[in-house]
Amino acid sequence: MNHRIPEYTLNDGLKVPAIGFGTYSLKGAEGVKSIVSALEVGYRLIDTAYNYENEATVGKAIKQSSVAREELLISSKLPGRYHDYNKALVAIEESLYRADLDYYDLYLIHWPNPKQGKYVEAWQALIEAKKRGYIRSIGVSNFLPEHNERLIKETGVAPSLNQIELHPFFDQAEQRKKDSEHGIVNESWSPIGRGNDAVQDVVKDEKILRIAEAHGKTGTQVILRWHTQLGSIPIPKAGSFQHQKENIDIFDFELSEQEMEVVSSFNRQDGRLWGQDPSEYEEF
Template structure:
């Protein structure tokens, strides 16, 4: 089975799938099978990270899938402990060696680590790695507007994407507005929040019942219509199949507003990009 996934245009002229598959905590032989299943179902954007310790899993699944490399959009991320310029370049190379890939379609700085204050140096390394052909598109993750302003001011290069925590309980309206103003695509990690809480939400359940869809499908469709790229993670084939089957319907303006108006409780994870340090 495969699903047709629309593409979005990045500010560097390249295109990316409108939904991806997250791989945090997916490892080993079981992880390879999960990623292969996702690829078989039609996912083409696969999101990984150096600190997930599963770039090898992603690479092996890609090889076993038999799908042409140019049909895939593989992402990884630079960890905070390697923000120094030379270390960043070596880490990007190591990421490729781990995965057995010649290039990444997208590489992100995982967190800004503002106390260490080397994220501009790391960004320059990504710019240069792109020039060397190691990366096709470059972006960031968990960067606040103040961090993005500095990258743009000091290098003149605007990230193609910023991957942030985004879900109906934390809709990040101001951050998304900044992205739109600067031509940065928003990518949503934890797009379903903590699933149990979403499943219990009365507004979401009402919309899902009226549409004959699952709550997860309604929420992921909300992301897509916001212009964000959700990257749900699931090792269940049933859920993988359900999560990608969101392009045959469209939410109304009223339904979009109902979801966006769900009271924001803030981030679900205690990782404030203004102070959080990831290593």
């Protein structure tokens, strides 16, 4: 397995790996075990959120792991109910206490909640939290181009990263283009496109399996490699050691332009799996 993971340099200078580990729903002793396993496999970017209610699980795994804290990049997210400036700062402090960390490497606004209209205030709090040393790099999640443009216009600070729903059914080409123009790196949540029973399992599609066979890889590895070649950081979740190894072992082959087009051909006009349109959807 190739452990040499490429890195991106964010617009504020922070270097982050080209693949991360998602922790949604990983909790308790089993969650700790899975995250420790992921760290031992080679993951260094770990994604959590205040609303996942597992920041303490992540923190416990860090303590149990043999990997030094300074080698890790830990990311969490601010929930919508704390978009008020003062509440946001307290919530970030609480995030740190939960995980028993002195700082987060990345902290994101989880959703813009545009109907509430306070995401700029929340962004100002993240800017202040970075100045206080709570956070090394600040970004957003599920922000549309107009949301990011407003942040930049009103504060002069562009997010370093935007975590978005991105998978073969929803390739987010326009979003990625707009973010790139501001030097914003994308991160892909739900990168394999699973979770909705009404959606086909793309990793088992014959076209994907033919590509996988040509490279001696699995369908999942093909999809994750597609993300990295698009320039987005996938953050797959995997509970088992075997799947964790499989997901990270994607940097010893390259998809051709034609193979990239095959994966992208699954794209739909609105391929969001749960109908969570950031212009309407709100998360608290």
